[in-house]
Amino acid sequence: MSQKKLFLVLVAISTISFLLHHGGHLSWTLEAFRLGCPSFRSSLSSVDGAVASGWGRPKHTSVAFLKTHKTASSTVQNMLFRFAERNNLTVALPITACDHQFCYPRLFSGSFVHPHTVPPDIVTSHMRFSRAEVRRLMPNDTVHITILREPGAMFESLFSYYNQYCQSFRRVPNGSLEVFLKHPWAYYRLEEHDSMYARNTLTFDLGGDKDRAGAEATTYARRFAAEVERVFSLVMIAEHFDESLVLLRRLLAWDLEDVLYVKLNMRTPSSKSRLSEGLRGKIREWNAIDAALYDHFNASLWRQLSALGLPCVAREVQLLRRARDQLVRGCFGGRLPQLRSASQIANKDLRPWQPSAKVAIVGYDLPANVSSKGSGLARDTCVKMILPEVQYTRLLLRSQSLRYRSRFLLRPTRHTSRPPGPRREGIALRPEPWRLGKLGKNPTGTLRVSQ
Known part of the structure; x- marks a missing residue:
């Protein structure tokens, strides 16, 4: 065979191999x-x-996602969890004493991070943001992102979801949102440990001061929005979720497959209240700093999308939705998934946490015959897409702990003053994440803004 023919055969084989391996992408x-x-x-x-x-x-793999409350953040977190697993990345996870959140509502500290999950590539569990502590934990090239939601819809969701847990809400007769909004100061106590659910929750999650009021709140909100903009490379908007993913993909150089999702942690329609324009106005007035943040970053999002070209964005959103539906239909026997109450989900590991008897959080269950279709990897992909936050966090902690032990604790004994651990080249880890001692009081603090 001539060298030319041999070359053509090799090219053909390489091309077929590439198409088989990367066909979807x-x-x-x-x-x-x-x-x-x-x-x-x-x-x-x-x-x-x-x-x-x-x-x-290359794909950017150092990401700090501030998971805000009731903003579709669980869907983003699930996306990040799956990306980390596919790319063999480490996710910072909370120590056992913190459960599945970083000891929220305390200001985040590196000592809340489980030592088997450092040094991390991604952090995405609930925390009250501390820029200094996250910077000490994460690589220097970390991209910070978060997500906001329209204040009316968000506060209605908070009031429903935390009605039995937040003292400010529990005081309200008949659990009425309208009654609370008529005289919020009659029920709200800013010093209570769970008061962050009852006022300016976004501001609190971002590390800010939720209790500025009056004209001072307007000035503070403007300064605080500017500070958030300096720290976060992208602020997604829940009402424009797919458009936000267009920007996220470009920011991180990710593939379309990396941002496919199903919606998680949703309530049944019967658990939701319809808001009149009057109630929305009262919610915005009560949560004035959150409202200002949302307005600022919603406008910012659309400026960025306009710069890309709105027709192009619309076409990419359409492509994303087609790819998502194709993947989801593959998981659910050719159909889009049906939302189910926890009691209807046969697989207990897929049942979402229920905050109270008055609020029903729905989830998904895979068809019984999915296991007979496709490979185990395909089934694993389907399960991970619908796995609730608490269960996925525990699963990741187990897998990362096993990896940690196999890499570092099964090595020959070293004479050192502390357990050997991973180090990221060029970045020195501070000692706190290696200690599992008693959790002392963490000083309160806010995201610093110029006065």
Whole structure:
């Protein structure tokens, strides 16, 4: 066989192998190219074995996602968990004493991070944000992202979800949102440990001061929004979730497959209250700082989308939804999944946590015959997409603890003053994450803003 024929055979074999291995990714990349988006055109020529993302640069894997309350953040967290597992990354997870959150509502500290999950690539569990502590924990190139939700819908959800846990809500006769909003100061106690659910929850989660009032609140909100903008590279908006994912993909150079999802931690329609415009206005007035933050970053989101070109964004959103539906239908026997109450879900590991008898959080159950279709990997992908936060956190902690022990604790004994542990090249870890001693009081604090 001539050298030319041998070369052509090798090229054909390589091409077939590439298509079989990357067929799904390649088809979506080519489809995106067809849409005519400028960023795709500039990066498609760079797709090769050295560039995994198809953007002309490697996927960014150092991410700090501030998981805010009742904002579709559980869906984003699930996305990040699955990305970490597919790419063999480490997720910072809470110590046992903190359960599945970083000892919220205390201000985040590196001592809340389980030592088997450091140094991390991703942090995504609930915390009250501390820029200094997250910076000490994460790599220098970490990208910070978070998500906000329209204050009316968010506060209605908080009031429903935490009605039996937040003292400010429990005082309200008949658990009425309208009654609370008529005279909120009659029920609200700012010094109570759970008061963050009852006022400016977004501001509190971001490390800010939830109890500024009057004209001072307006000035503070403006300064605080500017500080958040300096720290966070992207602030997603729940009402424009798919459009936010368009920006997220570009920011992190991720594939379309990396941002596919199903909605998690949702309430049944009967658990929701319809809000009149009057009630929405009262909610915004009571949560004035949150309202100002939302307005600021909603406008910012649409400026960024407009810069990309809204027709291009709309086409990519359509592509994302097609890819998501295709994946989800593959998991649910060719149909879109049916939401089920916890009692209807046969697999107990897939049942979402229920906050009270008055609020029903729905989830999903895989069809019984899914296990007979496709590979074990396909089934694992389907299960992980619908796995609730608490169960997924525990699963990740077990798997990462096993990896930690196999890497570091099964090595020959070393004479050192502390257990050997992973170190990220060029980044020195502070000692606190290695200690599991008693949790002392953490000083309160806020995200620093200029006065």
